[in-house]
Amino acid sequence: MSRLWHFFQTVLGVVFRHPVTGTSIITVLPDDRIVLIRRRDNGLWGLPGGIVDWGEDLPTAIRRELFEETGLELTKIRRLVGIYSAPDRDPRMHSICVVVEVEATGKFKPKDVNEVLDVKAFHCSQLPPGKLSHDHGQQLQDYFAGRTTLA
Template sequence: MNFAPLSALPKGALKILYEIMRHVLRRPVVGIVVAAHTRDGRWLLIRRADTGTWAMPGGTLEWGETLRSTMVRELLEETGVSDPVFERVVGVFSRPDRDIRFHAVNVLVRCEVEPPESAPAKERVNPLEIREVAFFREDEVPHPLAMGLSDLFERALAADTGAILE
């Protein structure tokens, strides 16, 4: 019996399979949440396809990645933004009920970005995940943010506070 390789599956199907495996393994996953802003104070958000609500970009680390390379990859894949300027780690958040899909340990980082010159490349963006990308002034940020991220966003706004461990 011949089976096609996993690489023959559509990218969206592979992501779903990956999510299922994390549930089966029942281990927390490490992720990064990126509070990205422009020099003029606009914040970068994505509209999630699954909930239709806005969130900060981010995702889980892949095998062999560093937090920094995950930040760069996720911003490029989800928003088309390249060359973020890392500012600081805001905190580490591990509340098990934050994400209904799995228990994630999220490292919240803050960075400065330039708006992308074009939309993210279609081959990079999973339409099952991201519906829209936009920049918002602080007073325009839609609340609540998806996946319980509103408190993380508020934490990222507090420029002079120390890092938090939740």
Template sequence: MWRYAQVFIKLLLRRPLSAVTLIPVLPSGSIVLVKRRDTGQWSLPGGLIDWGETVTITAARELREETGLQLIKIDRLLGVYSSPDRDPRMHSVTISLVVQAAGNLLVGDRQEVSQVQAFTVEDLPLGSLSHDHDQQLRDYLQGETIIA
């Protein structure tokens, strides 16, 4: 019986985690990024899907927690990003959404985020974003829908 339990635990713990990444677009057309406290890099807001949450609920929660913004509407699915090395901390599969957002920028989760800022498309700090967020923003700017 212990052998079966070991196999079950190994299978359970060797699964990628599910997450949501957001490209929040303000009414002005600016895109909101957060500065990660752990690496100091700019990043798209997002996070792990909590037990019992839908993707939509996670998107609204993470946007509010990290940026202070309200999710107005999900515009489209940008893609699903699943490369095992996309997140240096763990293997996670992220569902990337383009969303309309509104409100006042405010750092909510100060343990994860040190700064929140809106960038025009021309001023996005591409080339130095955390995780695979450079790729996600490039795909967004090219109008792509990606399964990677």
């Protein structure tokens, strides 16, 4: 299966030769907890987010992905945390990830159960131990350090 996936990635790379644009969303609740999702594809915790759809701007993609993956409603985009573009940051494809900090309200109820196993909020000192999905650990480190990163 991994050989087939590698072949598929290679074909896509040759045909399109452009990275895909996506977003990661650092969602801060009123009690300062950070929202993470447990991904169905790898079982790891990570930030909600996803690919920007054709004809969609970033704020719309952020609102849509946050709602689909957590059930939360976006109330405010606070700031740009960074743009991450390393070709190996996402094991599935070369993607450019725009990371933002947002405020949101509502109840956890993921709509996209094909991608999300669980949604939880964590205090920054109690993030799940172990590796986070993709480069989300680095994104969170940069966020907690107050950096705006271009990587």
